[in-house]
Amino acid sequence: MNWREQLGAAGLDPEQVTDLVRRALAEDLKYGLDVTTTATIDPAQRGTADVVARAPGRLAGVPVACGVLELFAADAGVHLDVEVQLPDGSVVEPGSSVLSVSGPIPAILTAERTMLNILCQLSGVATLTGRWQEEMSGTTARVRDTRKTVPGLRELQKYAVRCGGGVNHRMGLGDAALIKDNHVAAAGSVAAAYRAVRDRFGDDLPVEVEVDTTDQAREAIAAGADLILLDNMPPHQLRECVALGRASGRKVLFEASGGLSLESAAEVAATGVDYIAVGALTHSAPVLDLGLDLR
Known part of the structure; x- marks a missing residue:
């Protein structure tokens, strides 16, 4: 299933999530392009990055993170390949690889913070809930x-x-x-x-x-x-x-x-x-x- 289908299967409205993601991306891009990335990285440079756990916990929001990367890439006119290693609900330890993304490095780095803001916040909720249970x-x-x-x-x-x-x-x-x-x-x-x-x-x-x-x-x-x-x-x-x-x-x-x-x-x-x-x-x-x- 793609990220939209995963959201639907979880009882979430993909269109509402899309709207949230676009508003979150707009917060970072409101004042113009990513000046740091633009100045330091060749727009044609490609590579692969991994989302990695730095602390133990439980995941939530992986499909949303995938949505951030896909929606930003589409708006930027590029393509990013995303591979999920661990789905929502998974328990992670420091060093666990959650997902990898390959493609133009400028696109990956520009979308990085929005993706992590959502994923870290939701995973924090899942982690605390798991501790109570x-x-x-x-x-x-x-x-x-x-x-x-x-x-x-x-x-x-x-x-x-x-x-x-x-x-x-x-x-x-x-x-x-x-x-x-x-x-x-x-x-x-x-x-x-x-x-x-x-x-x-x-x-x-x-x-x-x-x-x-x-x-x-x-x-x-x-x-x-x-x-x-x-x-x-x-x-x-x-x-x-x-x-x-x-x-x-x-x-x-x-x-x-x-x-x-x-x-x-x-x-x-x-x-x-x-x-x-x-x-x-x-x-x-x-x-x-x-x-x-x-x-």
């Missing part, structure tokens, strides 16, 4: 992202979470409801807020209810909620709420959120919650160090 090994809990994403990168960042072994929360404001404390305050109670959403949008819409006390969790369960976010609760309280759900006779899923860290992930996951929500997966993930080396 590894900390919870031995439990059935899964790490989930939030809507705390870099503006314009939500679909790609959430894709990177999947590459890292995590699962996605809602993509936007319309594909699922999340009843938070302000909604509860405005509606008057947890039950009233939940009922209002169900009355307005029916039973098919996924609805999650955020609570911060055991009594609110009990109220949400009684109202019919089947997905409850337990906000800023210590492990003993998480266990109490999970027990309430099991005692209800219905399948109620629970998600822990707030004040979590990698160090506490295993303890929280062991309480029986189904998900752990981590906004840091997308808003604070360090980039994975990847570089481009000319042979």
Whole structure:
């Protein structure tokens, strides 16, 4: 599959990614041509370069990186041959070769930073997600992202979470409801807020209810909620709420959120919650160090 087909198979819109790539390339070319490359390299000089991992981690965004190279080459009127060594989701160690690109060296170097910016950012998200999931090994809990994403990168960042072994929360404001404390305050109670959403949008819409006390969790369960976010609760309280759900006779899923860290992930996951929500997966993930080396 080419890079567009790979994006489509991953549930991403190739046209949206193309638009993102073109805007990212335009940032580098806004002030004119690549003056450094133009001055130092013969436009006819050809060669091969490798994208190489400088640190251990997990990959995400390889098809996008290929798209950067192909789209820039097409705009520049040249051809670049790209060979992928490791696909998205692969674990890399320092020295691992991710992909190689051959063709005019000026084109490779001009596209280098845009390609690496995207690939390093998304691989950083996948790497951090993988670390959280590894900390919870031995439990059935899964790490989930939030809507705390870099503006314009939500679909790609959430894709990177999947590459890292995590699962996605809602993509936007319309594909699922999340009843938070302000909604509860405005509606008057947890039950009233939940009922209002169900009355307005029916039973098919996924609805999650955020609570911060055991009594609110009990109220949400009684109202019919089947997905409850337990906000800023210590492990003993998480266990109490999970027990309430099991005692209800219905399948109620629970998600822990707030004040979590990698160090506490295993303890929280062991309480029986189904998900752990981590906004840091997308808003604070360090980039994975990847570089481009000319042979």
